[in-house]
Amino acid sequence: MTEDQQAKTRKRIILLGIASAVIALLLAFLTLGFYEFYKLKEETVNKLESQTDMLIFGVGPALMFDDRDSADKTLESLRSDRSINRVRIYNTKGQEFTSFIALDQDGDIHFKKDIIYQNEKIGRLEIDARYVGFVDRFRNYFIIILIIFIFSIPITFILSAPLRNQVSKAVGQLSELTTRLEQSNGELETLLYIVSHDLKEPLRSIEYFSTSVKEEYFNKLDDKGKDYFDRVILAASRMRLLLDDILMMSRARRMKPPDEMVNGENIINDALARLEGKIKQVNARITIAKEFPKYKVERMWATQAVLNLIANALKFTNEGEVPNIEICPYNEKGQTGIMVSDRGPGVPPEHTRKIFELFQRAVERKVEGTGAGLAIVLEVAHRHNGDAWVQPREGGGSEFIITFAKA
Amino acid sequence: MDSNKKLIKILLAEDNDDDIVMIQDAFARSRIINSFDVVKNGEEALKFLRKEGQYADRDRPGLILLDINMPKKNGFEVLEALKQDTRFDYIPVIMLTTSEREEDIVKSYKEGACSYITKPVNFNNFSKVIEQFALYWALISKIPS
Numbered sequence: 132m133t134e135d136q137q138a139k140t141r142k143r144i145i146l147l148g149i150a151s152a153v154i155a156l157l158l159a160f161l162t163l164g165f166y167e168f169y170k171l172k173e174e175t176v177n178k179l180e181s182q183t184d185m186l187i188f189g190v191g192p193a194l195m196f197d198d199r200d201s202a203d204k205t206l207e208s209l210r211s212d213r214s215i216n217r218v219r220i221y222n223t224k225g226q227e228f229t230s231f232i233a234l235d236q237d238g239d240i241h242f243k244k245d246i247i248y249q250n251e252k253i254g255r256l257e258i259d260a261r262y263v264g265f266v267d268r269f270r271n272y273f274i275i276i277l278i279i280f281i282f283s284i285p286i287t288f289i290l291s292a293p294l295r296n297q298v299s300k301a302v303g304q305l306s307e308l309t310t311r312l313e314q315s316n317g318e319l320e321t322l323l324y325i326v327s328h329d330l331k332e333p334l335r336s337i338e339y340f341s342t343s344v345k346e347e348y349f350n351k352l353d354d355k356g357k358d359y360f361d362r363v364i365l366a367a368s369r370m371r372l373l374l375d376d377i378l379m380m381s382r383a384r385r386m387k388p389p390d391e392m393v394n395g396e397n398i399i400n401d402a403l404a405r406l407e408g409k410i411k412q413v414n415a416r417i418t419i420a421k422e423f424p425k426y427k428v429e430r431m432w433a434t435q436a437v438l439n440l441i442a443n444a445l446k447f448t449n450e451g452e453v454p455n456i457e458i459c460p461y462n463e464k465g466q467t468g469i470m471v472s473d474r475g476p477g478v479p480p481e482h483t484r485k486i487f488e489l490f491q492r493a494v495e496r497k498v499e500g501t502g503a504g505l506a507i508v509l510e511v512a513h514r515h516n517g518d519a520w521v522q523p524r525e526g527g528g529s530e531f532i533i534t535f536a537k538a
Numbered sequence: 539m540d541s542n543k544k545l546i547k548i549l550l551a552e553d554n555d556d557d558i559v560m561i562q563d564a565f566a567r568s569r570i571i572n573s574f575d576v577v578k579n580g581e582e583a584l585k586f587l588r589k590e591g592q593y594a595d596r597d598r599p600g601l602i603l604l605d606i607n608m609p610k611k612n613g614f615e616v617l618e619a620l621k622q623d624t625r626f627d628y629i630p631v632i633m634l635t636t637s638e639r640e641e642d643i644v645k646s647y648k649e650g651a652c653s654y655i656t657k658p659v660n661f662n663n664f665s666k667v668i669e670q671f672a673l674y675w676a677l678i679s680k681i682p683s
Binding site (some may be wrong): 303332335336339340343 | 554
């Protein structure tokens with residue numbers, strides 16, 4: 132795989148070198164061609180002008196004395212010039228006096244001149260000519276360019292060798308690193324899953340047997356022993372929460388891609404249904420917007436993310452206040468999603484990023500939870516090509532937003 | 539109620555010591571009179587049923603609890619072997635596992651298990667499940683004696 136890529140890169144650099152040589156040569160070829168063409172044009176025009184003057188000098192008297200033979204003879208001298216198609220000579224009445232035709236075609240250049248003899252206009256001369264010799268000159272250039280091109284291939288090859296080696300080495304290293312990174316990411320996820328899943332078995336034993344002791348043998352312990360024992364039970368239940376969160380995180384990382392168009396209202400209602408007990412317990416007031424768009428989501432995880440946001444809003448309130456939560460669609464900056472707003476204490480600016488990291492919490496431990504809820508929200512958002520963040524709310528509180536990629 | 543209670547002999551094939559204690563405790567709490575024989579791997583389970591070696595004088599159980607993940611012959615292999623032996627193919631078998639994989643569940647029923655219990659990872663649920671399960675087998679379901 133890696134060597135294959137390196138070979139490909141090497142080949143690409145050579146092709147690139149040759150392609151740039153070809154382009155440079157082609158440009159040179161075209162420039163020279165245009166230059167030659169204009170030079171040829173200029174030369175042809177100059178030549179024709181002097182030829183016309185010569186012709187007028189030779190044909191003038193013949194026209195004057197109506198001596199067509201003499202005029203024809205003068206014109207016949209043009210036969211050796213391949214650039215002249217035809218020459219016509221008219222008298223003052225505009226009638227053709229005589230003509231010379233090598234090729235009966237309009238040429239590239241059409242030339243007219245009055246025939247003046249002894250200061251008197253006695254007729255008109257018209258020449259049709261074409262550019263000749265251009266192809267020959269072009270062919271020469273073509274051959275030269277071709278030779279340069281042939282020589283440029285080995286030169287390109289030799290000069291690009293160090294670059295080729297460097298780049299292909301770098302590409303090789305990069306692809307190797309990427310492969311290794313993917314591998315270790317995969318291993319990490321597997322490890323995460325195994326750790327969180329398999330650690331639950333011994334934990335179940337700890338919980339079971341410590342609770343059994345608490346129920347049946349607790350009285351045999353003195354106060355200190357009881358305190359220690361309660362700490363064991365508390366630590367075990369905290370460990371369970373942590374493992375549940377790690378397990379959920381590892382599952383979120385392996386979720387299948389979004390595949391369903393679901394109305395935002397359905398997602399919110401599903402989340403609220405699962406939080407019903409808690410909502411009643413804290414007597415929360417929840418307002419939901421009337422209309423939501425459809426989002427392209429993985430339904431289970433989108434619901435989990437919204438649930439986490441609502442649970443978060445239920446948890447953080449100012450002392451003595453009941454949670455007051457608003458849920459509405461978010462539609463700004465070309466993003467679409469769901470916004471959960473609270474009237475809680477708000478998040479200090481220095482914590483707005485931290486609270487979305489795994490097991491980072493902005494509050495002390497007595498607030499329940501492990502600090503994985505928002506990290507899971509962010510993970511779900513990323514798996515939807517969206518984002519999740521918190522911003523301060525006008526009039527106090529926070530706005531938590533999760534966005535999903537537009538369908 | 540009491541008249542309905544009868545002794546059920548249970549063979550538990552399970553390699554996790556903690557789970558063995560938890561299961562036995564749960565049965566004890568359900569106040570079902572029972573006797574437990576415990577084996578710790580699949581091979582031993584089959585030896586027990588065939589009354590081989592040290593198990594020669596043991597009675598056959600009325601109910602078998604089979605853990606799926608066991609060393610030397612897993613639960614499925616034991617299930618397959620015992621369903622092919624007419625001496626004990628009638629004994630109800632319950633599969634016990636932490637796996638909730640659909641294919642494991644389907645496979646268990648296909649091979650002739652009559653119930654499939656996932657050990658809940660939460661111990662509270664686990665003991666509840668075992669208690670209810672014990673009651674069901676002792677009071678509601680009739681098994682050959």
